[in-house]
Amino acid sequence: MTTQMNRRVLVCGGAGFLGSNLCERLLGDGHEVLCADNFVTSDPRNIRHLTGHRRFKFIFHDILQPLDAEVDDIYNLACPASPVHYQADPVRTLITSVRGAHNMLRLAQRINARILQASTSEVYGDPAIHPQSEDYWGHVNPIGPRACYDEGKRCAETLFLDYHRQQGLRVMVARIFNTYGPRMQINDGRVVSNFIVQALSNGPITIYGDGSQTRSFCYVDDLIEGLLAFMDAPDEVTGPINLGNPHEVTVAELAKLIIELTGSRSRVVYRSLPHDDPTRRCPDIRLAKRYLHWRPQVSLNEGLKKTIDYFDRVLRDGAHTSAVDVIALRPVVASVSKT
Numbered sequence: 001m002t003t004q005m006n007r008r009v010l011v012c013g014g015a016g017f018l019g020s021n022l023c024e025r026l027l028g029d030g031h032e033v034l035c036a037d038n039f040v041t042s043d044p045r046n047i048r049h050l051t052g053h054r055r056f057k058f059i060f061h062d063i064l065q066p067l068d069a070e071v072d073d074i075y076n077l078a079c080p081a082s083p084v085h086y087q088a089d090p091v092r093t094l095i096t097s098v099r100g101a102h103n104m105l106r107l108a109q110r111i112n113a114r115i116l117q118a119s120t121s122e123v124y125g126d127p128a129i130h131p132q133s134e135d136y137w138g139h140v141n142p143i144g145p146r147a148c149y150d151e152g153k154r155c156a157e158t159l160f161l162d163y164h165r166q167q168g169l170r171v172m173v174a175r176i177f178n179t180y181g182p183r184m185q186i187n188d189g190r191v192v193s194n195f196i197v198q199a200l201s202n203g204p205i206t207i208y209g210d211g212s213q214t215r216s217f218c219y220v221d222d223l224i225e226g227l228l229a230f231m232d233a234p235d236e237v238t239g240p241i242n243l244g245n246p247h248e249v250t251v252a253e254l255a256k257l258i259i260e261l262t263g264s265r266s267r268v269v270y271r272s273l274p275h276d277d278p279t280r281r282c283p284d285i286r287l288a289k290r291y292l293h294w295r296p297q298v299s300l301n302e303g304l305k306k307t308i309d310y311f312d313r314v315l316r317d318g319a320h321t322s323a324v325d326v327i328a329l330r331p332v333v334a335s336v337s338k339t
């Protein structure tokens with residue numbers, strides 16, 4: 001019998017930014033980890049340091065295909081999350097969000113596992129209320145360029161809650177707001193990684209629009225803590241629950257802060273604002289505080305310093321994934337064995 005202290009955990013998208021940080025933390029907490037990934041937007045180097053670990057297994061897998069595994073808990077983090085990446089192949093993004101979620105739900109039901117869905121603040125679209133609380137239904141353009149992700153994630157939420165109501169499955173839906181930190185890809189395209197990489201190389205900092213749009217940035221360690229707290233919450237806590245840092249800044253303020261912290265000689269340049277770019281975004285985290293006893297601990301200054309150190313190291317080491325990394329990870333297992 002697996003105890004609470006020693007669980008078998010499947011992390012779909014486990015080689016990604018959030019996934020690899022989650023795998024590392026789960027191993028540190030004594031759990032067995034099965035990491036599934038297809039490396040579409042992730043990087044084998046994110047998990048290379050884990051591959052020798054006796055409680056870590058990797059499977060090269062795309063969640064568009066059904067998966068068989070014997071685990072206690074499932075985290076479904078498998079989907080491109082940066083606008084640049086999720087818009088590169090919008091059909092695949094939408095199908096991954098929906099069919100991928102369905103495949104993982106079917107697995108969870110078959111093996112009676114708990115399953116957590118990484119949903120997103122994008123379900124609120126360009127929000128008309130502020131800050132965004134979970135009872136707000138959102139303001140999403142269903143036919144715009146962001147819809148493949150927004151609507152895909154909204155549909156996945158529906159599937160999760162329907163599996164809960166119809167099948168009694170133990171589900172959790174976490175609405176994740178902008179998160180940053182070590183293991184974001186250098187070419188991720190999101191604002192924090194773009195600005196840091198630009199600042200460290202003294203290149204132009206690209207502000208889209210006039211920089212007055214806001215976001216609220218959560219450091220990755222805080223976010224992971226929130227996911228773990230959610231997985232361990234009482235059965236009736238299904239969510240959706242917002243996970244994010246309610247400290248709201250404008251994109252222009254973020255640029256200024258990153259220039260200061262890096263001591264960069266970069267200048268700011270302005271580029272056109274992407275279509276349907278949300279004007280304001282800030283989570284209401286009262287539910288997370290009440291049900292998960294969670295709140296972020298890391299300030300933006302502190303988190304950015306750690307992230308800048310990370311990118312500084314990556315830029316010095318060279319940023320390219322080698323074929324050897326991928327090949328080294330190919331010998332895989334089909335499942336975590338039943339104990």
Ligand code: UDP
Pocket residue numbers: 082083178189190191192194195206207208209213215251273274277278
């Ligand atoms: N952004 C920017 N410059 C960049 C990348 C992004 O000004 O190089 C802006 C983008 O238009 C948005 C905000 O930063 O208003 C956050 O964008 P990101 O892609 O990080 O995530 P989003 O919250 O839009 O999903």
